[in-house]
Amino acid sequence: MSKHGMVETEETAGERLALAAAAVQRLTRWHDDFPTPGVRFADLTPVFADAEGFRAVIDCLGSCATEVDLVAGVDARGFLLGAGVAAALGTGVVAVRKAGKLPPPVISREYTLEYGSAALEIPADGIDLAGRRVLLLDDVLATGGTLAASAELFASAGAEVVAAAVVLELSFLGGRERQGDYPLTSIVRL
Numbered sequence: 001m002s003k004h005g006m007v008e009t010e011e012t013a014g015e016r017l018a019l020a021a022a023a024v025q026r027l028t029r030w031h032d033d034f035p036t037p038g039v040r041f042a043d044l045t046p047v048f049a050d051a052e053g054f055r056a057v058i059d060c061l062g063s064c065a066t067e068v069d070l071v072a073g074v075d076a077r078g079f080l081l082g083a084g085v086a087a088a089l090g091t092g093v094v095a096v097r098k099a100g101k102l103p104p105p106v107i108s109r110e111y112t113l114e115y116g117s118a119a120l121e122i123p124a125d126g127i128d129l130a131g132r133r134v135l136l137l138d139d140v141l142a143t144g145g146t147l148a149a150s151a152e153l154f155a156s157a158g159a160e161v162v163a164a165a166v167v168l169e170l171s172f173l174g175g176r177e178r179q180g181d182y183p184l185t186s187i188v189r190l
Contacts, residue, residue: 058084106121107156121153136161
């Protein structure tokens with residue numbers, strides 16, 4: 001797949017999604033009461049460690065928006081996804097970092113998640129984001145705070161989030177409702 005790839009059929013897109021979804025369902029490890037009591041954690045590490053599963057996920061996520069200037073991956077598993085998709089699309093990649101991991105100046109957004117609150121940051125200089133079209137990636141969409149805060153970061157820097165995609169969506173937590181007007185794709189929805 002490339003930034004200037006051919007238009008594909010719905011059947012091909014459906015096959016790609018089914019292949020990625022099967023890998024995610026087969027390989028995801030679930031951990032109850034992690035990182036805090038009452039939270040069920042989806043560990044996608046085995047999906048990423050499986051060559052065929054990882055390739056299927058990258059191909060699927062990369063097809064969500066092929067006409068982008070940058071791919072953004074959210075800390076930390078989103079870094080893996082973002083780098084893979086950016087390489088496949090022939091674009092650059094931006095890491096959306098947890099607070100305190102980047103030297104100043106930064107653009108920062110606080111948000112809430114199902115087990116607390118946090119902040120995310122991107123560089124305020126060194127990367128010209130104004131007018132850039134961004135594909136935003138994360139591993140799991142739960143309550144939606146992380147993805148929404150990431151999109152706000154890019155909007156405040158003058159970029160446009162043209163699409164967002166996640167590997168796994170926990171739809172019962174309502175995170176999709178917190179997202180902007182951009183299309184949001186999930187490989188697997190629970």
